[in-house]
Amino acid sequence: MDTALRIENLSASYDGKSALEGVSLEIPKNRITAVIGPSGCGKSTFLRCLNRFLQEDPGAQMSGSVELFGEDTAKIPLELLRRKIGMVFQIPSPFPFSIYRNMTYAPRYYGIRDRKKLDALVEEKLKLAGLYDEVKDDLNRSAMKLSGGQQQRLCIARALTVDPDVLLLDEPCSALDVRSSAVIEELLTSLKQRYTIVIVTHNIPQARRIADEAVFLFNGRLTEWGSAEQVLREPTQTETREFLSGVFG
Ligand SMILES: Nc1ncnc2c1ncn2[C@@H]1O[C@H](COP(=O)(O)OP(=O)(O)OP(=O)(O)O)[C@@H](O)[C@H]1O
Ligand SMILES: [Mg+2]
Numbered sequence: 001m002d003t004a005l006r007i008e009n010l011s012a013s014y015d016g017k018s019a020l021e022g023v024s025l026e027i028p029k030n031r032i033t034a035v036i037g038p039s040g041c042g043k044s045t046f047l048r049c050l051n052r053f054l055q056e057d058p059g060a061q062m063s064g065s066v067e068l069f070g071e072d073t074a075k076i077p078l079e080l081l082r083r084k085i086g087m088v089f090q091i092p093s094p095f096p097f098s099i100y101r102n103m104t105y106a107p108r109y110y111g112i113r114d115r116k117k118l119d120a121l122v123e124e125k126l127k128l129a130g131l132y133d134e135v136k137d138d139l140n141r142s143a144m145k146l147s148g149g150q151q152q153r154l155c156i157a158r159a160l161t162v163d164p165d166v167l168l169l170d171e172p173c174s175a176l177d178v179r180s181s182a183v184i185e186e187l188l189t190s191l192k193q194r195y196t197i198v199i200v201t202h203n204i205p206q207a208r209r210i211a212d213e214a215v216f217l218f219n220g221r222l223t224e225w226g227s228a229e230q231v232l233r234e235p236t237q238t239e240t241r242e243f244l245s246g247v248f249g
Pocket of ligand 2: 043044045170
């Protein structure tokens with residue numbers, strides 16, 4: 001199994017207050033890794049370290065190393081790193097323009113101007129995100145008029161327009177209904193053939209359905225990681241067992 005991300009001794013803090021401590025693990029390529037744990041345990045912080053989003057926060061600090069396919073991410077120019085490691089957030093956040101412009105925003109920024117190339121890219125990525133058939137008749141429609149689930153799939157499609165290696169998703173379904181969540185779950189499962197996926201989720205049944213690997217964080221520390229089967233069904237640590245049985249969360 002190839003390793004996409006190798007994380008070593010990763011720590012993070014906000015205004016000197018620790019949020020993540022000495023986390024080391026590997027995230028395999030073309031797999032879905034679920035990050036779980038109680039509220040405030042550092043899941044979003046962990047995700048934000050992987051593409052160095054954390055450094056946008058002036059009070060935040062991180063130490064340790066994150067390698068992407070063997071390359072130290074600290075040495076990759078930020079713009080390139082953010083292309084290689086895309087991110088999708090909890091609240092669907094399309095830009096307030098048309099579906100087409102959402103999809104061509106980054107490719108145009110990176111210099112693609114040819115209309116045919118852009119059209120082909122829009123179609124390809126919307127298809128990958130399972131949205132094309134629903135929107136193909138009116139790509140000039142405002143993205144804000146899509147349903148929440150469609151908006152979230154648009155955000156995933158938009159993240160794919162720059163051909164990332166890794167897709168980070170922070171509770172992408174928590175604002176969606178069960179049916180839209182199921183569509184996203186199916187989508188992520190199909191996308192792992194091409195991308196490495198790391199998803200933070202509060203929804204344990206969801207993690208059980210889609211994750212290959214699971215990472216459990218507790219109070220900023222990694223307490224358990226490995227195959228989802230093992231971590232989510234036969235955890236070895238007390239904290240994980242208690243969390244999964246709903247003692248806290
Ligand atoms: N921007 C910030 N500034 C200061 N402290 C922060 C910031 N973001 C997070 N924290 C703190 O860092 C710790 C970890 O937060 P984080 O958001 O990573 O947790 P989480 O596991 O994602 O929680 P949740 O499940 O509620 O989303 C918490 O104590 C939180 O209060
Ligand atoms: Mg969070």
